[in-house]
Amino acid sequence: MREREAARKNDADDPSGPSGGREAFRNPGWRCAALLASMWLWPSVAAYAQDLPPAGPPSPDASDGETVAVGDDQEIVVTARYGEALVEPEIELDELQIDSYGAYSIGELVRRIAPLTGRPDERPIILINGERVDSIQDLARFPPAALKRLAILPPEAAGRYGYAGNQRVVNLVLKRHFVSWEAQASVKAPTAGGQIGGSGSAGRFVIDGKARWSAQVQLAGESALFESSRASSPPRADDDDFRSLRPATEQMSVSAGLTRPIGRFSASLSLDAAASGSRQSLGLAPTDSGAGAPVLLGRQNSRNLGLSTSLSGPLAGGRAIFSANYTRVWANGRIDQPDGLSPEGFATSRNRSVSESLSTRLTYNRSIADLPAGPLTATLTAGMNRNRTTSRFRNGIDDDDRTVRVGQDRYDGRLSFAVPIASRNENPHSLLGDLALDFAGGLTFGSREASRPRFELGANWSPVPALRLDGSVSFAKLAPSLDQLTAPYSEEVRRVYDFARQEIAEPVWVTGGNPDLGSGRRRTLSLGATLRPFDPRLLSLSVEYREQQSTGGAGGFPGVSLAVEAAFPDRFVRDASGRLIRVDARPIRIVRDTTERLNNSLTLLLAPGRKEERAPAALTGHPWQFTLSVNHGWLLRSELLTSLGAPVIDRLDGDTAQSRHNLNVQLVAGKPGMGVTFDGNWQSGFRLRAPAGSDGQPDYLHRPVTTLNLRLFVEPERLLRTPEKPEWLSDLNISLEIRNLFNSYRRVVLDDGSVPAGYRRYDVDPLGRTIQLSMRKRF
Numbered sequence: 001m002r003e004r005e006a007a008r009k010n011d012a013d014d015p016s017g018p019s020g021g022r023e024a025f026r027n028p029g030w031r032c033a034a035l036l037a038s039m040w041l042w043p044s045v046a047a048y049a050q051d052l053p054p055a056g057p058p059s060p061d062a063s064d065g066e067t068v069a070v071g072d073d074q075e076i077v078v079t080a081r082y083g084e085a086l087v088e089p090e091i092e093l094d095e096l097q098i099d100s101y102g103a104y105s106i107g108e109l110v111r112r113i114a115p116l117t118g119r120p121d122e123r124p125i126i127l128i129n130g131e132r133v134d135s136i137q138d139l140a141r142f143p144p145a146a147l148k149r150l151a152i153l154p155p156e157a158a159g160r161y162g163y164a165g166n167q168r169v170v171n172l173v174l175k176r177h178f179v180s181w182e183a184q185a186s187v188k189a190p191t192a193g194g195q196i197g198g199s200g201s202a203g204r205f206v207i208d209g210k211a212r213w214s215a216q217v218q219l220a221g222e223s224a225l226f227e228s229s230r231a232s233s234p235p236r237a238d239d240d241d242f243r244s245l246r247p248a249t250e251q252m253s254v255s256a257g258l259t260r261p262i263g264r265f266s267a268s269l270s271l272d273a274a275a276s277g278s279r280q281s282l283g284l285a286p287t288d289s290g291a292g293a294p295v296l297l298g299r300q301n302s303r304n305l306g307l308s309t310s311l312s313g314p315l316a317g318g319r320a321i322f323s324a325n326y327t328r329v330w331a332n333g334r335i336d337q338p339d340g341l342s343p344e345g346f347a348t349s350r351n352r353s354v355s356e357s358l359s360t361r362l363t364y365n366r367s368i369a370d371l372p373a374g375p376l377t378a379t380l381t382a383g384m385n386r387n388r389t390t391s392r393f394r395n396g397i398d399d400d401d402r403t404v405r406v407g408q409d410r411y412d413g414r415l416s417f418a419v420p421i422a423s424r425n426e427n428p429h430s431l432l433g434d435l436a437l438d439f440a441g442g443l444t445f446g447s448r449e450a451s452r453p454r455f456e457l458g459a460n461w462s463p464v465p466a467l468r469l470d471g472s473v474s475f476a477k478l479a480p481s482l483d484q485l486t487a488p489y490s491e492e493v494r495r496v497y498d499f500a501r502q503e504i505a506e507p508v509w510v511t512g513g514n515p516d517l518g519s520g521r522r523r524t525l526s527l528g529a530t531l532r533p534f535d536p537r538l539l540s541l542s543v544e545y546r547e548q549q550s551t552g553g554a555g556g557f558p559g560v561s562l563a564v565e566a567a568f569p570d571r572f573v574r575d576a577s578g579r580l581i582r583v584d585a586r587p588i589r590i591v592r593d594t595t596e597r598l599n600n601s602l603t604l605l606l607a608p609g610r611k612e613e614r615a616p617a618a619l620t621g622h623p624w625q626f627t628l629s630v631n632h633g634w635l636l637r638s639e640l641l642t643s644l645g646a647p648v649i650d651r652l653d654g655d656t657a658q659s660r661h662n663l664n665v666q667l668v669a670g671k672p673g674m675g676v677t678f679d680g681n682w683q684s685g686f687r688l689r690a691p692a693g694s695d696g697q698p699d700y701l702h703r704p705v706t707t708l709n710l711r712l713f714v715e716p717e718r719l720l721r722t723p724e725k726p727e728w729l730s731d732l733n734i735s736l737e738i739r740n741l742f743n744s745y746r747r748v749v750l751d752d753g754s755v756p757a758g759y760r761r762y763d764v765d766p767l768g769r770t771i772q773l774s775m776r777k778r779f
Helices: 002-013 022-026 028-049 060-064 095-099 106-112 156-160 482-486 562-567
Strands: 065-068 078-081 091-093 125-128 147-153 169-174 177-190 197-208 211-222 244-246 248-262 265-284 295-315 318-338 346-371 374-395 400-422 434-446 449-464 467-478 490-493 496-498 503-505 508-511 520-531 539-552 572-574 580-584 592-606 625-641 661-671 674-683 686-688 700-702 705-714 732-739 770-778
Touching (some): 095 147, 095 661, 106 147, 156 400, 156 434, 156 449, 295 490, 318 490, 374 482, 400 482, 496 580
Parallel strands (some): 125 169
Antiparallel strands (some): 091 147, 177 197, 248 265, 295 318, 346 374, 434 449, 467 520, 490 508, 496 503, 520 539, 592 625, 661 674, 705 732, 732 770
């Protein structure tokens, strides 16, 4: 009886909870909804309750639950953690563990915890408070202090929320109330000198129950790095003060976002505006004026405006999300090139573009049947994308002036089902353990395009709690992406190694869309296993095999090598002396692209006293917490066929610069007030071979390379033990980041052991080791 009275009081006093006070339950509709919610929540709550510590003083997490009362005469009191997802997490980080990463924003935190998902190169799906969202654009700017916890969910969670079954899902649980002014400033420079950069930002972030808003201004810039600051190969003593190894850059952005409840729904609006520019010095123009020769320049500038809105909430027994996004980008660039016929000694090529994109999407998810193992859920998505790009290019040397307009409309729909077959939560004596299937089918069509179906099938099976097996297969007819078709035309100068002449070249690098791309097919197969032999959230070992084969369609430009130039001779332009002056790196049409990969990962979380953290304790009494992740990627096969009758480009057998093995290690250690992160990456060596028939061309042996990064941060106020602390130290964070700690780079030698021209230390990596010092202050 006492517990029921306490539940009534907590429910009435918490206006942000789902009940909104006991008066709401006098409505029969609310009673029915609460009954269904309690029936759905009860199995997961019961399982969670077994892990709770013995009863004692109220804990910080006690107020993090939601209480549901059902009926007038009899009441069922159910307590569940606020923001819990539909699937129990594999890995969960609490506030202390989140603090140990020392991230500046939630978006940065999500990037840093990517190794914990087992796929450090992929961006995970994001949930907010256990609910699907189409974008976290506004939330990504919030400081990590706004998070109550972060949970990494198993692969079956993707199917439950209507996504493809082979994707990883991260659930962000926000604090109910959070208010903060944030200011940040940093300075960055390479230890070899020659460049300096910095950034600064200021913003306001507020969370009030289910409402939140933010506004932020960010500035960043870097000075140019000139050849005179590095030992170039070969040296250019005549104009190395006027050649940039790295351009000067500057960026500014303004963003604002608002999310608030409207009745039973939640509406959000986000606005982003940004401007960026770069300035590159390309040397002196070849004139007879001597010291007064003009400096050749390459400039790129862009401005973009983005507006997004969404409306989500319960609808007809399910949950619906409608979102719309509009983006407009203005870009222009200029490149000065030597021209002996011009009085100035150079001619200027210019490109301008305006592109806009409008997209809308409707997602509807609901349970359509109650099976013995749980609810059968269906998710329907329908979307529209409209892209328009106008590009104008004027070649100053050939006096070529042309304008290209490209547009594409595309529509798509997808219907998916998550089918639970067996569940230990529903039946503790289940012989199958946990077994679930995912089915999905979709259709995509557009202007001047035939309709293209796609099908997906996934399965997740856990015969015993310590072992999970999962697999998925998908078949799809694909068209090139809208970006591959309609991206604006752009030119810039890039430094690349020209294998034909064995020298560093600075060709004009062309990017943009290719409207001549065709459609194709793609088949994807994934098989994986995860083992947790001890505490499920202590140690996790996983292995995954993935195979993808694309037939026809579009692919990215594979880079610069002798084999690639032989396959795409029209993409490489040389002058009369054979010097590489232009590379068309826009997307290509392919005949077949096959990739096989084996991924292995290990995750270890050591959080001493984790259960005791539920009871109040002095922050200084918490021990160090450690998170270790190791990810090994083994590329078994990677082949590209560009046209019938052409030789296959084997990326692993020396036709392109590709490592077979990639090892990533991340160690995070922290306690309240300080933390350290250690990142390491190792890539195996490979031999870049000369194609058959290329007389006199040597093989290039690329040695293995290891790169290490170190991040440290301290919060002085939390480390000081004095009773009175200076006010200016309150919520102050000081961090130091050293990238490429040992100043390593990829070493390249020829068969005779000599270092080829263009592969000396700063030819390969002009920047080298960098140090960044940052200060962040909350008000």
